[in-house]
Amino acid sequence: MILLVPLAMWLCTANCYLAFFKDGPQAFRRSVLASAIFLFFFIGAGTELLSAFNLINSYVVITAWLLFNVALIFISARLQGKHKLNLRSISRFWMQSGKAFFRKLGVFTIIILGSLALCTLIVAIVATPNNLDSLSYHLSRLGYWVQNGNVEHYASHIERAISFSPFSEYVHLHTYLLSGSDRYFQLAQWLSLAGILICVSLIVELFSASAVQLRIALVFAATLPIVVLESMTTQNDLMVAFFVIATAFYCFDFTQNRKPIAFLFLALAVAIGIMTKGTFVFYALPFGFYLLVFTLGRADLWKSLALLLAGTVVLVLLLNAPFWYRTHQIFGSPVGTMSNGNRNDIRRPADFISSLSKHTALHLGFVSPGNRYNQFLESRLTDLHAAMDVPLNRPGSGMPFKMNKLNFNEDFAHNFFGMWLILLSIPLLFFARLVPHAKWYALAAFCSYLIFCLFIGYQTYGSRLHIPFFVLAAPVMGLVYGSVMRAVPGKILLTILWLFALPFALLSVTHPLLSTRWFFENVFPPINNALNLHIHVGPGNANLMQESIIFSPPEKIIWGDHLAEIQNLTSFIESRNPQKIGFDLKEASYDYAFQYSLRKEGRIFEHVAVRNPSKVLENPAFKPDLILAEVYEGAAFDCHGQKYVLGFHTLDKWVYIPANNLK
Known part of the structure; x- marks a missing residue:
């Protein structure tokens, strides 16, 4: 049934083409982008609607997608009759436009993009998800949602699982219920990168017809190390980056072409982007401000602006209000409390310069003989802070600063060449021959980074939080360097970016292809x-x-060097054949990994002895057959009116069994 998704995508793309873009430029890519946003909206709104009636299960979700496809077929038939076209003729046109676009890219650019896409696609499909955040909260949510039949909050030791924005997990939920497998989880990020590249190409073509500028922009975006690594995971940074750059595109598409349909997709992108990750707001804000100023200066657009604002508010509340309400009930805040420690405490301009310099230096570190390069940069950074009389690790400014060398982990890899190219492009912006709208776009992209650094403190894993900025900067890099480079220097730049990105596609720490x-x-x-x-x-x-993940069994991919310990643990648990398992975990626990290793038809998991505000959701009637704990509760303890005694333990995990059911 997973094929219902690509079928819906194809039908929706055809409908968008016929309804909105048939006679316009970039008709196919615009139709694909609009179709993706429509499908994402269907997933977000449909999940909340089904959840309200406790209908989150495979039968209902499959039925919903069948009905959705039937509706798309009906709409398609009406549009085909109206325009006197059929799907075969539409597909033939798409093939022709695709060939023209690939000719513009050139063979060398296609090889670069294709090789990276193929390597990461293989890993995304073959490798079992094993990203740390995914095992802890991104994927752990799904088991409880399916078990409960809804996406309501539940008692959990992992606050992030019930307070962080849920949209990417809604996508995983649908693919899981449609296929009954976790095989497609990592495709969400991989396809988000494909959507990002579509947006990058459309933005470049808003401002220029140059093939060189288009090639540099696409290769810059596709070869960012953190982007390459995240495209093989179940995190959500690429997905939110997709909605950020889609928002930027529709803002400038309207100012360029003045077609009101851009407002519909803009409002949808904003609503779903906010539902995906809170950082969306920081990166999208400058583009919204630019569009606001543009429309306020033209009285004939005031009505359209009012409709946009009203529609955006309605859609944002429609998609996000249920989750915000649930979170506020538990934590007293619609966004929970787990992100409070990331907030920046800015009290004077020097504090902001400190934050900006540390966020930027995060990407500038590299390997060098004797580590002299990093030592030099860190010394200059320390001198800057001393001159401003600001401690490098000032309280309230985030985590302690650390220079990166070279990291192949999707949480910590940084964009060395990408950041240097961005810094070097700033003076070139004053000399490059760009149309005025392109310069405004560049200003908005850089402002998005400044806003992020203003509100969010430095973090060692900040590189992945910067992904939206780097993809927003990709069109700027293409326009700037494409305007000052001829064909040969341009190919040299593309080659350097490609060769630097390939190891990240092949040698990821968590799921290497080689x-x-x-x-x-x-x-x-x-x-x-x-x-x-x-x-x-x-x-x-x-x-x-x-x-290599090609030769590694799924549980080895998940547990790594801890597999033998986990096998002993699960063997003991399975020997007791429990139907109800209680989890007494830590905030950073591998909740999903435990579910993966222990799941069985009819088996139920619930968190017990919860130590955060969600404990009010704990079910006192739940009497687990055993409790898997990552917290030592002593030789015995009481849970839900029943006494449990220690029955098994490993280095840092304990299994408690009912005192009245000893074997």
């Missing part, structure tokens, strides 16, 4: 010694050395 063990045991040591890089690879970071 064996990282082979690399770190055979290739890296001679390089490390010859260049005096002082990078330690050994027992302390053994997880760097992984076998």
Whole structure:
């Protein structure tokens, strides 16, 4: 039944083409973008609607998608009759326009984009999800939602699972219920990157017809290390980046073409973007402000502006109000409390300069002989803070600062070449021949980064939070460097970006396509010694050395070096054949991983002995057959009126069993 999704995408694309874009430029890409936004809206609104009636189950979701496809077929038939076209002729036109677009890209650019897309697609499909945040809260939500038949909040030791924006997980929920498998989870991020590249191409073509500028922009976006790595995970940073850049596109598309239909997709993108991740607001704000100023200056657009504002408010509340209400009931805030520690405490201009410099320096570190390059940069950063009389690690400014070297993890990889290209493009912006709208776009993109650095403190994993800025900057990089480079220098730049990105597609720490063990045991040591890089690879970071996901069993991918311990744990649990398992976990627990290893037809999981405000949702009638704990509760403890005693333990996990049911 998972094929209902691509069928809906194809039908919706055809309908958008016939209804809105048939006679316009970039008709196919615009139709695909609009179709994706419509489908995302269907998922978001449909999930909340079904949840209100406790109908989150495979039968109802499959029925909903069948009805949705029937409706799309009916609409398609009406539109085909109106325009005297059929799906075959439409598809033939799409093929022709696709060939023209690929000719514009050129063979070399297609090889770059295609090679990265193929490597990451294989990993996204083959590898079992094992990202730390995904195991903790992104995916753990799904089991409880399906079990409960709704997406209401539930008692959980992991506050992020019931307070962080849920849209990307709604997408995973639908693919899981349609397919009965987790095989398609990581495709959401991979396809989000495809959508980002469509938006980048459309934005560049709003301002220029240059093939060189288009190629540089697309390759810049596709080769960012953090982007390459995240396209193979179940996180949500690429998905929110898609809605951010779609918002930016529709803002400037309207100012360029004045077609009101852009407002519909803009309002939808804003509503779903807010539902995806809170950082959406910081990056989208400058583009909304630009559109507001543009329309306020033209009296004939005031009515359209009023409709846009009203429609956006309605859609934002329609999609987000139910979740905000549920969260406020538990935490006293519609966005929970887990993100409070990331807020920046800015009291004077020097504090903002400190934040901006640390966020930027996060991407500038690299490997060098004796680590002298990083030491030099960090020394300059320290000097800057001393001159401003601001401590480098001032309280309220985020995590302690740390220079990156080279990281292949999707939480910590940084964009070394990307940030340097952005910094070097700033003076070039004053000399590059760009149309006025392109310069306004560049200003809005840079302002989005400034706003983010104003409100959010430095974090060691901040690179992935910067993804929306880097993809917003991609069209700017294409326009600037494409205007000052001829064909040969442009190809050299593309080659450098490609060669630097390929290792990230092949050697991810968490799910490598090629064996990282082979690399770190055979290739890296001679390089490390010859260049005096002082990078330690050994027992302390053994997880760097992984076998290829092609040859690794799913549980090995999830648990890594802890697999033997988990197998002993699950063997004991299975020996008791429990139907109801209680989880007594920590905030950073691998909740989904436990569900994955222990799930069984009819088995129920619930969190017990919860120690945060969601404890009010704990079900006192739930009497687990055993409790899996990551917190030592002593030799015995009471839970829901029943006494449990310690029956098994490993290094940092304990299993408690009912005292009246000892074996």
